[in-house]
Amino acid sequence: MAYDYDLFVIGAGSGGVRAARLAAMSGAKVAVAEEHRVGGTCVIRGCVPKKFMVYASEFSQSFKTAEGFGWSPAQSTFDWPTFLAAKDKEIARLSGIYVTNLRNAGADLVHSKARLLDAHTVQVDAQERSYTAGKILIATGGRPWRPTDFAGAKLAITSEEAFHLPELPKRILIAGGGYIAVEFACIFAGLGVETTLVYRGPNILRGFDDHVRAHLTEEMEKRGVTVLLGCQHRSIEKTASGLVSDLGSQHVETDVVMFALGRIPYVEGLGLEAAGVKLADNGAVAVDEYSRTNVENIWAVGDVTNRINLTPVAIREGAAFAETEFYSRPTTFDHEMVASAVFSQPPIGSVGLTEADARHKFGKIDIYLSRFRPMKVTFYGGEERALIKLVVDNATQKVVGCHIVGPDAPEIIQMAAIAMKMGVTKQQWDSTCAVHPTLAEELVTMREPYVPQELGRVA
């Protein structure tokens, strides 16, 4: 049977765009539907605008630091509308590049919500018509999860609205303990907003190494973020002077309440039932290692599959799909040793296993840990501390975990990830000569295993 397209991609985000471009470049007839803006979460309302906000918010600390180096106090104020306009201009430019790249590859772009009518037919709402396709790729990403079970929950915003607040609030409360909550707390605090982070668990950043979690909490508090642990919303009430969050043990009044309570796969209205596509128990599209769903001609990549929800992972899954299906090169993406960053202040870079996970997996492990004031901080008499931790499998001496909190940690971790992906041993790691004077040199100069002491707040 002749189809309208060889491949129809639903969602022009990180994974969908990469798959569509590669497939189209192979000569296949490809269409991509996007209901919002091309570029997806990462470019429009995720990694990229967030990083711009991180950059903007870091200046306040730099101004303070500068005084310790002899600069006169900076008489500078921050103008939120000016920043927003510049940010939106850059996002529009980047989204335009994605559109151009898709067109140059020969893919058709359809600006519409798309949904499956059956395993080979996609309804395109804006055009009030449907297309048939030999293969279909679901790359619809995720969206913020919002609680609805307490009064006033609707008064809160999510990260989506945080990028477009009409004015910078004086006070904000952020509910959540994941990396998005932590990053936004640091952003707003850096921009001079009185910031409270509220998390129901015993410490933030579940899934990260316990030393990292405790260390970052302390560092955030040093920078003025109030971290409230072990409590959560009972209600939010709008009053004449703001929004009052009832957290059980206390009430906190702020101008804005932001939920960063996790993200869920975006499958709503996608017609998965009509096509017979099955979901996993967690609501994600269930796929095998080749990103194939239970329906033979339908695949899914990226956040909608809820494997590792990061842009580079979605891109690699999309690329692996295209390689397999359009270049006859069966390819899977290896989800082991994927490095990640938290753009908190100070930032985190992390790759491999946490101490707890490594202990569980290998039994006997060696820990190397260093906690110190970076050179720049000691110069001006600051209190900020960096943390570097290596987790080593005792039997093989392979470095199986590397965790850094401190300046440039996200940049450093990328290189550590290369060595660890290659199976580097602690001896090989240490035989690498240091680069001096840097923070990273500490990585290759930790000779003595760490003797555990009482940790701070850990889960």
Ligand SMILES: Cc1cc2nc3c(=O)[nH]c(=O)nc-3n(C[C@H](O)[C@H](O)[C@H](O)COP(=O)(O)OP(=O)(O)OC[C@H]3O[C@@H](n4cnc5c(N)ncnc54)[C@H](O)[C@@H]3O)c2cc1C
């Ligand atoms: C605030 C925030 C910060 C983040 N920071 C980072 C970071 O620093 N580093 C990192 O690696 N990752 C980060 N992420 C995660 C990253 O953005 C995602 O992992 C990545 O965008 C996933 O790509 P994707 O292709 O799966 O989906 P998306 O990029 O979400 O793209 C899906 C697209 O599909 C469209 N769509 C959905 N349904 C339909 C439909 N039915 N019809 C048509 N179109 C549809 C959506 O509009 C969207 O454009 C962040 C996410 C958020 C929210």
